[in-house]
Amino acid sequence: MVDAPTESVRPLSRRVGQMLRAQIDELGPGAVRDQLIAECARLDRPLRVAVAGQVSAGKSTMVNALLARRVAPTGAAETTRLFALYEFDENEGVDIELADGRVLRRSLRADGSMPTELGVPPQAVDLLRVRLSSSAMVSAVTLVDTPGLDSVRETASALTERRIFGGEGSTTVDADALIFLLQAGGRNRETEWLSAFRELTGSSLASCSINTVGVLSKIDQDNDPEPLRQFGRIAQRLAREPALRLQLATVVPVAGLLAETVRAGLLTEDHFASLQALATSLGARYATASVPLFYKAISELGGHELLAEELISRLGLFGVDRTLAGLQSGVETLGELYRVLLRESGFEAISAVISQAFMPRTDVLKADQALAATTRLSYQLPEMAGARMRSVAEELVLEPSMHQLRELHAVRACIGDDAVELPANLQEELRTLTGSGTAAQRLGLPANATADDIRSAARRKAMEAIAVGADPTVGPGERRVIDVMRMSYAALWQQADDQLAAT
Numbered sequence: 001m002v003d004a005p006t007e008s009v010r011p012l013s014r015r016v017g018q019m020l021r022a023q024i025d026e027l028g029p030g031a032v033r034d035q036l037i038a039e040c041a042r043l044d045r046p047l048r049v050a051v052a053g054q055v056s057a058g059k060s061t062m063v064n065a066l067l068a069r070r071v072a073p074t075g076a077a078e079t080t081r082l083f084a085l086y087e088f089d090e091n092e093g094v095d096i097e098l099a100d101g102r103v104l105r106r107s108l109r110a111d112g113s114m115p116t117e118l119g120v121p122p123q124a125v126d127l128l129r130v131r132l133s134s135s136a137m138v139s140a141v142t143l144v145d146t147p148g149l150d151s152v153r154e155t156a157s158a159l160t161e162r163r164i165f166g167g168e169g170s171t172t173v174d175a176d177a178l179i180f181l182l183q184a185g186g187r188n189r190e191t192e193w194l195s196a197f198r199e200l201t202g203s204s205l206a207s208c209s210i211n212t213v214g215v216l217s218k219i220d221q222d223n224d225p226e227p228l229r230q231f232g233r234i235a236q237r238l239a240r241e242p243a244l245r246l247q248l249a250t251v252v253p254v255a256g257l258l259a260e261t262v263r264a265g266l267l268t269e270d271h272f273a274s275l276q277a278l279a280t281s282l283g284a285r286y287a288t289a290s291v292p293l294f295y296k297a298i299s300e301l302g303g304h305e306l307l308a309e310e311l312i313s314r315l316g317l318f319g320v321d322r323t324l325a326g327l328q329s330g331v332e333t334l335g336e337l338y339r340v341l342l343r344e345s346g347f348e349a350i351s352a353v354i355s356q357a358f359m360p361r362t363d364v365l366k367a368d369q370a371l372a373a374t375t376r377l378s379y380q381l382p383e384m385a386g387a388r389m390r391s392v393a394e395e396l397v398l399e400p401s402m403h404q405l406r407e408l409h410a411v412r413a414c415i416g417d418d419a420v421e422l423p424a425n426l427q428e429e430l431r432t433l434t435g436s437g438t439a440a441q442r443l444g445l446p447a448n449a450t451a452d453d454i455r456s457a458a459r460r461k462a463m464e465a466i467a468v469g470a471d472p473t474v475g476p477g478e479r480r481v482i483d484v485m486r487m488s489y490a491a492l493w494q495q496a497d498d499q500l501a502a503t
């Protein structure tokens with residue numbers, strides 16, 4: 001995981017910050033001015049990634065896997081009732097931010113997890129701020145664990161209502177990116193997942209393929225011998241659905257429990273020794289057929305019920321099965337076992353999305369949040385002053401250096417309510433073009449494309465965009481999107497030209 005970009009490498013945010021400070025200077029004291037000052041401060045903060053989805057989908061488990069620590073409470077019943085922000089701080093602890101503005105400080109428990117009792121009624125709490133000093137993840141991103149949605153279908157409006165993205169209401173957690181979990185294991189209904197992912201995008205939600213990943217979670221629960229492959233196929237199919245192409249960066253299957261256990265290092269050498277003994281025993285043949293049979297196999301080896309319970313709660317039957325298979329085919333150390341299990345969990349695909357798709361977008365996503373907030377706040381000002389502030393914000397987006405923002409807006413314009421209807425091939429091109437890869441990837445060229453290839457592809461596509469845009473039957477919304485694409489291609493063309501001239 002790379003370090004969070006600092007202000008010096010956030011040119012868009014810096015420019016938006018300048019604009020905000022100019023507005024702040026012009027405003028008299030008041031709530032709008034205070035909130036603009038807060039927006040300014042937010043521009044420099046790490047990327048904020050929210051983990052959201054249905055109740056019990058495995059959100060907190062995923063948060064722990066990402067943090068590589070077991071901090072967030074998890075459980076079978078509805079567990080997370082408050083928003084919890086996990087961020088870097090040298091002094092570990094929990095700040096309980098109350099709705100009345102007071103902040104109560106608590107320590108983490110001796111094992112580094114959240115205290116079970118907060119000592120205040122949940123309805124009095126606005127937000128939990130968990131300060132962590134030892135998690136590589138939080139040095140780069142702030143994670144937000146969220147209360148579960150009541151049903152698969154409760155998505156866009158509920159997410160906004162529940163303050164995940166900036167919106168109306170007193171405080172929001174202002175996520176810049178979203179990991180959206182649907183519980184797949186035990187509930188194999190592909191069409192339902194498709195519509196749930198689709199409904200994720202509403203007119204008021206900032207979610208799109210640039211900042212949202214869909215997760216099929218708990219894939220190990222169907223007793224499928226190869227859930228990663230089985231759900232991998234479904235995930236790929238979903239990710240390729242035309243209706244989701246501009247809504248999700250990708251869809252990935254995950255066995256979160258296994259990922260949590262490995263990443264947080266929850267197996268002891270004693271656990272490992274017992275699993276080794278089981279792997280070579282007669283009981284190994286039936287141990288993973290059911291939970292009672294697993295308990296029986298452990299007991300036949302002289303193991304206590306508590307041991308069986310610990311292993312099942314950390315690995316699940318699937319994890320035990322993969323462990324026994326690993327041990328029987330030459331795994332000799334706990335470290336090696338962790339490597340095998342992490343691969344089986346599918347976790348690496350999620351961390352790749354965060355580091356390769358989300359984090360490189362920190363600047364544009366922060367800049368966009370601040371601009372959206374500026375527009376929202378402008379409506380609280382007297383009419384003329386508000387209109388002036390909005391026009392300053394609109395003009396800023398038109399500056400050449402702000403092109404990435406226009407790309408983000410173009411993607412959003414093509415999804416959700418009142419979407420611009422772009423032909424399927426152009427939608428696909430827009431998605432590729434706004435992906436976070438290299439110039440070659442953004443042009444849909446192979447990785448070994450030369451600067452010459454890149455230049456001619458960019459030039460050709462820029463020309464094509466000009467031709468399409470000139471078609472009189474193209475509507476104004478569509479034309480705006482195509483125009484953004486034309487400028488992106490022109491910029492790639494220019495870059496390749498510069499590169500060729502320099503060599």
Ligand SMILES: Nc1nc2c(ncn2[C@@H]2O[C@H](COP(=O)(O)OP(=O)(O)OP(=O)(O)O)[C@@H](O)[C@H]2O)c(=O)[nH]1
Nearest residue numbers: 056057058059060061074075078079080148256257
């Ligand atoms: N078998 C299996 N169990 C899992 C997996 N992920 C989570 N669990 C278990 O499912 C239960 C719910 O997990 P949580 O992480 O608390 O789910 P959540 O989405 O945070 O739930 P709420 O906060 O209540 O909405 C816990 O008992 C987890 O241990 C998984 O991938 N496989």
Ligand SMILES: [Mg+2]
Nearest residue numbers: 059060079080
């Ligand atoms: Mg939870």
